[in-house]
Amino acid sequence: MSVVEFSNPAAGAVVAPTFWVRDVPVYGELALAPMAGYTDQPYRSLCRKLGAAFVVTELISADGLLHASARTRQMLAFGDDERPLAIQLFGRDAALLEAAALEVEAFAPDFIDLNLGCSVPKVTKTGAGAGLLYDPANIGRIIARLTRAVKVPVTAKIRLGPERELLNYLEVAHALADNGAALITVHGRTRHQRYNEPADWDAIAAVKQAVHIPVVGNGDVHVVADIVRMKAHTACDAVMIGRAAQGHPWFFAYRDRGDVTWEERRALMLEHLARMVAHYGPRYGVIHFRKHVVRYLRGVPTPRGWQVHLLSLERADEIEAQLRALPVGRTG
Numbered sequence: 001m002s003v004v005e006f007s008n009p010a011a012g013a014v015v016a017p018t019f020w021v022r023d024v025p026v027y028g029e030l031a032l033a034p035m036a037g038y039t040d041q042p043y044r045s046l047c048r049k050l051g052a053a054f055v056v057t058e059l060i061s062a063d064g065l066l067h068a069s070a071r072t073r074q075m076l077a078f079g080d081d082e083r084p085l086a087i088q089l090f091g092r093d094a095a096l097l098e099a100a101a102l103e104v105e106a107f108a109p110d111f112i113d114l115n116l117g118c119s120v121p122k123v124t125k126t127g128a129g130a131g132l133l134y135d136p137a138n139i140g141r142i143i144a145r146l147t148r149a150v151k152v153p154v155t156a157k158i159r160l161g162p163e164r165e166l167l168n169y170l171e172v173a174h175a176l177a178d179n180g181a182a183l184i185t186v187h188g189r190t191r192h193q194r195y196n197e198p199a200d201w202d203a204i205a206a207v208k209q210a211v212h213i214p215v216v217g218n219g220d221v222h223v224v225a226d227i228v229r230m231k232a233h234t235a236c237d238a239v240m241i242g243r244a245a246q247g248h249p250w251f252f253a254y255r256d257r258g259d260v261t262w263e264e265r266r267a268l269m270l271e272h273l274a275r276m277v278a279h280y281g282p283r284y285g286v287i288h289f290r291k292h293v294v295r296y297l298r299g300v301p302t303p304r305g306w307q308v309h310l311l312s313l314e315r316a317d318e319i320e321a322q323l324r325a326l327p328v329g330r331t332g
């Protein structure tokens, strides 16, 4: 793969990679977080276009892959414009994860990412996601097996620990780095802290100090100024952004919500809608677009009942007409 192929469209003529994930160059310091039900192909490609340095698929079940449903196959589809892209797997069993990694390698992702952070009970109950954090030695064995099995770099996304009182992130980070992981993303919360308690950036800094592979910091990045703050606090190689980029892919171009005009917002919403229809077909494209549209419209003043009507529309051309009818000249 040539270096130019991965150049970052938002970064202009930058030639030196920001960092490397083993032998894969990464340009830029902002990554799109994996978000189940959200970071699908159309959304990822938009985020990359606006400047995301790399993107990650929604978590994909190793178990589900082996019974490959049509839905799982659709989740694995991606375009070259999204590269570098990680396919994220979750599972508990090393043999099953290895078989799944071999299977997804056929789709030629740039990285395969192991989910060690999902806190949803449905996942942790099976011992997968953050459930694996109880046993760092086992994590080491899984990563060693995966890195031996596939040619692409294997990365991992962790939380700080499986319990509030069990902050074993340094042990886990060493188990990953010592067994061949090529990058670690640290979501600065424990499994039980879910999403809204303050993220611990000191812990991210400690991981960065402890290992010699790239570390991506994640959690409590709400506005563009937080990127610089997190980088200064943790020395992380990149910052991963999830919720702040929902309905706001401009985050990857270092722009806050208030900096985007309504005309820009509408143009991107229409582009997103077109990509959704191309990916999912006319009916499901519209249905899946609804969750995006409400987030694009967060903070945009609209007449009473206007959004309810928008969400009831079933055809892309009706949505487009309704968006075009909203008076222009306002900021998003």
Ligand SMILES: Cc1cc2nc3c(=O)[nH]c(=O)nc-3n(C[C@H](O)[C@H](O)[C@H](O)COP(=O)(O)O)c2cc1C
Pocket: 033, 034, 035, 036, 037, 038, 057, 058, 059, 088, 115, 117, 118, 157, 187, 195, 218, 219, 220, 221, 240, 241, 242, 243, 244
């Ligand atoms: C709706 C939603 C779905 C998520 N799905 C995943 C997932 O599939 N895999 C994963 O590793 N993390 C997942 N996460 C966690 C995010 O990747 C990220 O670690 C977390 O939201 C904190 O970052 P943020 O504050 O920038 O959103 C999800 C988060 C949200 C809000």
